[in-house]
Amino acid sequence: MDKIFAQIEKVVQRFDELNELISDPDVISNSDRYTKYLKELAEITPVVNDYQNYQKIRKQIEEDRELLSDKEMAPLVKDELSDLETRERNLQEKIKIALMPKDPNDDKNIIMEIRGAAGGDEANLFAGDLLNMYSRYAQSQGWDFQIVDHTEGEAGGFKEVVANISGSKVYSKLKFESGTHRVQRVPVTETQGRIHTSTATVAVMPEYEDVNTDDLIDPKDVREDVYRSSGAGGQHINKTSSAVRLVHIPTGIKVEMQDQRSQQQNRAKAWQILRSRIYDHFAQENRQQYDQDRRTKIGTGDRSERIRTYNFPQNRVTDHRINLTLNKLDKVIDGDLEEIIDALIIADQTKRLEEMI
Structure with a gap:
């Protein structure tokens, strides 16, 4: 604990400094300064209070341990001492x-990309199931869930779908969802009742809407193409060139957007996603590291790669990273993700605590 x-x-020490600062007439x-200091003070006050309580408990423990040598007092303080040590x-x-x-x-909002991978039509259908799962979970958290781009599968579901999820601490809860998700079930197209294994990949990226992209993205490095929408837009289809494609030439990152009603809206959404993808890219030390990390993050979609398996016949879901198995797949796929997400957060905290000591 040293x-x-x-x-x-x-x-x-900082807590004491901040209390002095917010009493300063100049502040x-x-x-702006006053609000900044108040916010910082509010963030550290809980841990300072816990530390002060910890010191009081430590002092009481020392006093009780001294009383253990007293035969008359020992029975009286043993229970209290046990409770204090637990606290x-x-x-x-x-x-x-x-x-x-x-x-x-x-604290950032996210861009979530879900793609059907190995398994053809069934993989696309599973991608649609995952989209619904995250949509329902977002609703339970009071978050805003908006589909900003999608390509539907021929038999339903999605070959690819991109969603913007905004609200309180979205990234902190969903950042562990990146990777290959595997499903085991009897597809609706299966006539002999055989169980098939398919996969879909999920990528979760923080949204960098509040960053000046001119600091990182030279507009001259981004090629913009406009074309006619083919899926969304209602009466705009085949009448106006409202769809927008952005290509960041140095990295090859491409974003296509056609789900919005106007070219201006599609352009704004395309830039929003492009920012997140490029910042995700340059967060890594170099291109090779980025590619390696992204493969680790979302996998290739191969059936042998998976962070989680959804076994429908046995109503079982297993997160392989933390060896957690729950026999309530029906509830999980309906958006009840809290137990899995909490377990992933605790596992991450435990690992980081071990590195701190």
């Missing part, structure tokens, strides 16, 4: 988690 104590002491008169351990874990480095993207 490293943790060193960190928390710095936080306490109070500057609304001490819980606060230690809580403080360590609070001090872990925050993912700067956790």
